[in-house]
Amino acid sequence: MTIHFHERLHINDRNLCRLFMQEIRGIYTDLELTAEELDLLAMPRRSFTVHFPVRMDSGKTRMFIGYRVQYNDARGPAKGGIRFHPDLTIDHVKDLALLMVLKCAVVNIPFGGSKGGVVVNPRELSRNELEQLTRGYIRAINNFIGPFKDIPAPDVYTDEKIMVWIMDEFERIHGAHMPAVVTGKPVELGGTKARHYSTALGGIYVLEEALERAAVEKTTARVAVQGFGNVGKNAARLFFERGYKVVAVSAVEGGVMSPDGLDIPAVVRRQEATGSLLDFKGSRNITNQELLASDCDILVPAALSDQLHMGNADAVKAKIVLELANAPTTIEADEIFFGKKILVIPDVIANAGGVVVSYFEWSQNLTSNYWKEEEVLQKLKHIMVSSFNDVYSACSEPRCRMRKAAYLLAIKRVLDAERLRGNL
Numbered sequence: 001m002t003i004h005f006h007e008r009l010h011i012n013d014r015n016l017c018r019l020f021m022q023e024i025r026g027i028y029t030d031l032e033l034t035a036e037e038l039d040l041l042a043m044p045r046r047s048f049t050v051h052f053p054v055r056m057d058s059g060k061t062r063m064f065i066g067y068r069v070q071y072n073d074a075r076g077p078a079k080g081g082i083r084f085h086p087d088l089t090i091d092h093v094k095d096l097a098l099l100m101v102l103k104c105a106v107v108n109i110p111f112g113g114s115k116g117g118v119v120v121n122p123r124e125l126s127r128n129e130l131e132q133l134t135r136g137y138i139r140a141i142n143n144f145i146g147p148f149k150d151i152p153a154p155d156v157y158t159d160e161k162i163m164v165w166i167m168d169e170f171e172r173i174h175g176a177h178m179p180a181v182v183t184g185k186p187v188e189l190g191g192t193k194a195r196h197y198s199t200a201l202g203g204i205y206v207l208e209e210a211l212e213r214a215a216v217e218k219t220t221a222r223v224a225v226q227g228f229g230n231v232g233k234n235a236a237r238l239f240f241e242r243g244y245k246v247v248a249v250s251a252v253e254g255g256v257m258s259p260d261g262l263d264i265p266a267v268v269r270r271q272e273a274t275g276s277l278l279d280f281k282g283s284r285n286i287t288n289q290e291l292l293a294s295d296c297d298i299l300v301p302a303a304l305s306d307q308l309h310m311g312n313a314d315a316v317k318a319k320i321v322l323e324l325a326n327a328p329t330t331i332e333a334d335e336i337f338f339g340k341k342i343l344v345i346p347d348v349i350a351n352a353g354g355v356v357v358s359y360f361e362w363s364q365n366l367t368s369n370y371w372k373e374e375e376v377l378q379k380l381k382h383i384m385v386s387s388f389n390d391v392y393s394a395c396s397e398p399r400c401r402m403r404k405a406a407y408l409l410a411i412k413r414v415l416d417a418e419r420l421r422g423n424l
């Protein structure tokens with residue numbers, strides 16, 4: 001008799017993580033997971049919702065909702081970004097926190113996984129309101145974070161200025177200098193060299209390993225990048241500098257395309273001056289959907305989750321999808337890509353360069369011993385390339401499903417840690 005996934009779980013599924021239910025369901029038999037192991041992985045260890053007041057510039061007080069989820073910390077302190085977004089939900093934060101657990105385990109750094117954020121559109125706030133919001137959120141969660149508990153970092157619509165406010169508020173409350181409470185800080189205040197482009201560069205390191213196996217010539221490869229924030233902009237810049245042809249880029253308002261390749265430094269200058277990518281000289285304006293279906297070899301989603309789905313996956317022409325965003329591909333789209341022989345380099349390895357260099361920042365803060373940029377880059381490359389090879393060699397089928405292989409590797413490492421702690 002076949003025992004179905006749900007029957008395997010001893011716990012009722014009201015609080016289970018959606019990502020866990022969807023993704024792990026597909027591979028739990030490969031892992032031969034017991035019911036106890038499934039139960040242990042299916043729920044976040046701690047999940048907080050906070051409500052906190054912020055005094056707005058008008059003098060009126062407005063209440064905000066914040067979340068922090070510490071999914072698993074068997075392998076070390078929890079680690080995960082803080083997102084300010086109007087559509088944020090606790091369920092999405094749980095998904096992203098589980099991804100952080102898997103990501104830290106795939107690249108084998110001594111962290112668990114967490115995620116958090118505030119339900120807000122930061123573009124509607126003044127600088128002062130943004131600072132008060134950040135400080136209010138940290139006051140609300142300060143007992144649950146710390147250098148040896150849970151270490152935040154930047155994510156969508158948060159940046160190094162916000163990381164400084166987080167550090168400063170935490171240090172005021174605890175009366176001591178503790179830069180290791182948060183990563184993604186400016187270099188002047190305990191940040192590490194290369195952090196601002198480490199997510200993008202880490203992705204390029206693993207991509208270049210994959211290119212050798214996918215018979216795509218680097219010098220002629222055409223790249224399209226969705227999202228032009230910290231990750232997407234740096235990715236476009238690094239691709240351009242390394243000789244790739246970047247044919248399309250986009251942000252929330254849409255993007256631009258040129259089959260001959262865009263002059264990325266000029267696109268960046270113009271976007272920084274005008275706030276928009278549109279109407280760049282010598283290019284054509286496109287929608288985000290057109291970007292995803294554009295004629296390219298490498299598609300790089302670097303914006304939000306669920307951008308590649310059943311409705312548009314068939315139109316993708318790229319040979320490789322490099323997931324610099326978290327969870328940009330739905331399960332249905334993943335299946336379609338496998339059928340079309342598109343190699344997907346999954347988020348848990350493709351964008352892990354950010355958390356790897358965050359780990360370097362945390363280590364430097366704890367030892368007060370700061371490294372040169374070359375040292376950071378050399379260590380980053382070593383971890384990314386060896387993790388790619390670990391994942392690739394964990395592929396059991398002739399055509400590698402990298403996401404499955406990465407999950408198998410990560411879950412095994414997390415369960416080994418739980419077993420050694422006596423929790424299994």
Ligand code: NAD
Binds near residue numbers: 158
């Ligand atoms: P960011 O806030 O700096 O930039 C987000 C970008 O996405 C902006 O250009 C915005 O215009 C664009 N965008 C927003 N909504 C969009 C939409 N509907 N369609 C198209 N574009 C849209 O954020 P970021 O730090 O660059 O993060 C981008 C992604 O990378 C997220 O999924 C994040 O979780 C992931 N990520 C970031 C890091 C990091 O180090 N910052 C590390 C790992 C993963």
